[in-house]
Amino acid sequence: MRLDKLLSDMNIGTRKEIKTLVRKGEVLVDGVPVKDPGAAVSGNEVIICRGKQVTYSRHEYYMMNKPAGVISASEDPKQETVLDLMPDDRRKDLFPVGRLDKDTVGLLLISNDGDLAHRLLSPKSHVDKVYFARVDGQVTQEDVRLFKEGLLVDESLTALPAELEIRSSTARQSEVLITIREGKFHQIKRMFQAVGKEVTYLKRLSMGPLVLDPDLEEGACRPLTEAELAALKEC
Ligand code: URA
Numbered sequence: 001m002r003l004d005k006l007l008s009d010m011n012i013g014t015r016k017e018i019k020t021l022v023r024k025g026e027v028l029v030d031g032v033p034v035k036d037p038g039a040a041v042s043g044n045e046v047i048i049c050r051g052k053q054v055t056y057s058r059h060e061y062y063m064m065n066k067p068a069g070v071i072s073a074s075e076d077p078k079q080e081t082v083l084d085l086m087p088d089d090r091r092k093d094l095f096p097v098g099r100l101d102k103d104t105v106g107l108l109l110i111s112n113d114g115d116l117a118h119r120l121l122s123p124k125s126h127v128d129k130v131y132f133a134r135v136d137g138q139v140t141q142e143d144v145r146l147f148k149e150g151l152l153v154d155e156s157l158t159a160l161p162a163e164l165e166i167r168s169s170t171a172r173q174s175e176v177l178i179t180i181r182e183g184k185f186h187q188i189k190r191m192f193q194a195v196g197k198e199v200t201y202l203k204r205l206s207m208g209p210l211v212l213d214p215d216l217e218e219g220a221c222r223p224l225t226e227a228e229l230a231a232l233k234e235c
Helices: 003-009 015-023 114-121 141-149 187-194 226-234
Strands: 027-029 047-049 052-054 061-066 095-097 105-111 129-136 152-154 163-169 173-180 198-207 221-223
Touching (some): 003 027, 061 226, 129 187, 141 163, 152 187
Antiparallel strands (some): 061 105, 061 221
């Protein structure tokens, strides 16, 4: 890749600032000043920029506990995004892998690995996603059966079979765990609407082998552990 792209991905400055730095000879690649911003680098070199080493990793992976009120996007002119919650010096090519609604909380993977994202989100890969939901009204065994059969939600969505586990259920409110294998727009809310109920709280607990860290506060994120990453790459 180009030297200026690497430095820009690692958030060293704007492309213009980086070009100026490079042209001034302030960037050393393996000890040698390289003055061409377009010079080819592999990412395995020792790169020093203004006396400070730039540690390059091709891919980065973070687990976020998404809070309510922020959108699952990389940038937005008006609304706060999940990336705005990350440190300012984060690399610039990160994106949320999949979307949670603005009011949904819980597990969100953030990465710059397009191949992994594609694999996890592909409709063909059927990665299990488990959510905790609070629902207005009484969720019944009939709902469990309908969800298991594959619910006709509306003209644009017939849901794949989903597992519904009732944790508590009264005439007023129910708490359930729901496992879905796809991720259509407002999927869980629409599935409950189809059986005449409204989701009032939704939290994603896991995605494939990746489980939300109970010690991660809402709005916080941390890098995946090696074990988490290995499991995710295998699924
Ligand atoms: N289903 C929904 O309705 N919303 C989400 O955010 C995720 C799944």
